[in-house]
Amino acid sequence: MKNDKNGISRRTFFKTAGTAGLGAALSPMLGNTDAQAASPAQAADVASVPTRTFGRSGINVPILSLGGMFDIPSNQTLLKQAIRWGVTYWDTAHTYTGGRSEEGIGQYFSRYPEHRQKIFLVTKSTQREPKGLSRELETSLKRMQTDHVDLFFVHAIRNIKVMDNAIRDWAKAQKAAGKIRLMGFSTHANMDDCLQGAARLDWIDGIMLTYNFRLMHEARMIAAVKACVDAGIGLTAMKTQGGGGVKTDSARELELAGRFIQKGFTDKQAKLKAVWENPQISSLCSQMPTMSILMANVAAAVDRTSLTENDHRHLHRYASETFSCYCAGCTQICENAISAKVPVGDVMRYLMYARCYGDTHDARDYFASIPAAVRRRLTHVDYREAEARCPRNLPIAQLMNEAVEELA
């Protein structure tokens, strides 16, 4: 992968961008239909997504990575186009779409085996001990028709204690066997503590964390990111749109969108740019289930235009005004204030999948994976103390009730 920062000129973009945002500049590459991938000659006219080094590994990865939580078997053309635009970091998980995500990647590699070496391939397991991790890694490799993954994550940890010596030794053995190149974890909860803990270990190569314009300016997050970068850990941002389980279709949100449209961006592209402007983040993972979303994100990645001070001020103001609409994943605060065991942070995230991503099907599947006894207790727990301690003043009881109504 190249390490230079090529870019489409601002003039080229704005010639065609209009109200569709930066993505319109790439639309000629797609012909008249989303299903039609650009020819290599056409794609060569468009600069590839820039790359950054992934921590101490020294591996260059594209700053935009393809999140695989969608029906990949029926979206094979999208994978091919992603490669043509340099989106060669693919992220999946053992659990995504019930295994179809990994199977779809396997179908692609079976058809284009020569493309495997171009891809920085990441998968994850929710298992927490070596036997389970081995079982799921073997299944993932088989599904994806490959003999190794480039980065393997223990998925969705909430506490660094999960990454114990047994997992360290397991990772070392898998590396020696050539089944994984790098090891790490993903986290949506208590991210700053998890990152600080990882920086004190000497065997974590990479972390995927919730990181966006809402969280990136918080002092604890700034310190945690720096600690990881100093320790040589590569960082991938996810949940970069900063969407929450609370609906935020306010006049202020529309005003923000209007502001960026006038500049030729969408507000979504502006939120990606805000994250990319921190060079400590190696890559940004985005769910891109359609060619138009892939195109819009690639366009934002290759465009050299920086956000202005004023743009940042508007994003910051929007974040402040919708502060109480976003669950920041600080689950050690609310969940420790509840007498019964309730995964408040997970339920908030599933609501976000349904309400912000429109991914109700997967949100319901995830919700159904919560043990039945825990689901039953969601609407009966006393959340008053948790609400009192929540730094974002979220109406936790109300949101748990809404989650049961919408996702059960």
Ligand code: SF4
């Ligand atoms: S509900 Fe409040 S305390 Fe709990 S994780 Fe979300 S923001 Fe943090």
